[in-house]
Amino acid sequence: MKRAIGDEIVYAVLRRHGILKASLPERVEVALAGIRPMLASHGGDVELVKVAPPVIEVRFLGACDGCPASQLTFHAGVKKAVEESCPEITEVRQVKGSGAVNENAVHFVSPFAAAATDNWVDAGTLEEIPEGGVRSMVVGGEKLLLSRRGTMVTCFQNACAHLGFPLQDGEVEDGIITCPHHGFRYDLGSGECLTAPEVQLQSHAVRVTGSKVEVRLVV
Ligand code: FES
Structure with a gap:
């Protein structure tokens, strides 16, 4: 199965039919996104540094970094959220130090992306995609819809599975967009359609290096 999902077409088909669910890094990012509003209310944020099951490493940013209450925040919020959503993670480590973007860190949003070394095309920067929102753009002649929660970026064909109209003006709430x-x-x-489960948005692989976003188009 691991070899099979290295093929992006196989991966896309299995995701489309619900046989493959979101990857572990995606689920961890979603769990972290869930507690970001609470951290933001204290002027802070959290960054996912590394996923190495059964351990993940995170770093607090902004007011959370070095704050005496951060350990409490860590155990009450981050650890609980991640362990509830990702039972395969049993340890959450806090990494100290600068929260500066590591330009060498590469984050792949889908498992097959790690094996793909060519055909990555520039899709702007993390900062150009609103946190918790979407950005529409044209890359390589394809109309795309990018969304971001923290450093997790997803990319879909900007075409509703109903009649193919663009989605960028849809309301976004809690990671759900309404056409x-x-x-x-x-x-x-995931691109799953909650209204008609038999259809789905066409997804594309994404990789994030530092703040640079690239996509690999499946056409
Ligand atoms: S085009 Fe009809 S719901 Fe999106």
């Missing part, structure tokens, strides 16, 4: 035309709803983490 502005007839109300179909989609999970921006």
Whole structure:
């Protein structure tokens, strides 16, 4: 199975039929996104540094970094959220030090992306995608919809699975976008359609290096 999902077409088909669920890094990012509003209310944030099951490493940013209460925040918020969503993670480590973006760190959003070394195309920067929102753009002649929660970026064909209309003006709430035309709803983490489960948004692989975002188009 591991070899099979190295092929992006096999991966896309299995995801489309719900046989493969979101990868572990994706689920960890979603769990972290869930507690970001609480950290933000204290002027802080959390960054995922490394996923190495059964351990993940995170770093607190902003007001959370060095704050005496951060250990409490860590155990009450981050650890609980991650362990509840990702039972395969049994240890959450806090990494100290600068929260500066590591330009050498590469984060792959889908498992097959790590094996793909060519055909990555520039899709701007993390900062150009609103946190918790979407950005539409044209890359290589393809109309794309990018979404971001923290450093987790997903990319889909910007075409609703209902009648193919663009989605960027849809309302986004808690990682769900509602098509502005007839109300179909989609999970921006997976592309799954919550209105008609038999259809799905066409996804593309994403990799994030530092703040640079690249996509690999499946056409
Ligand atoms: S085109 Fe999106 S719901 Fe109809």
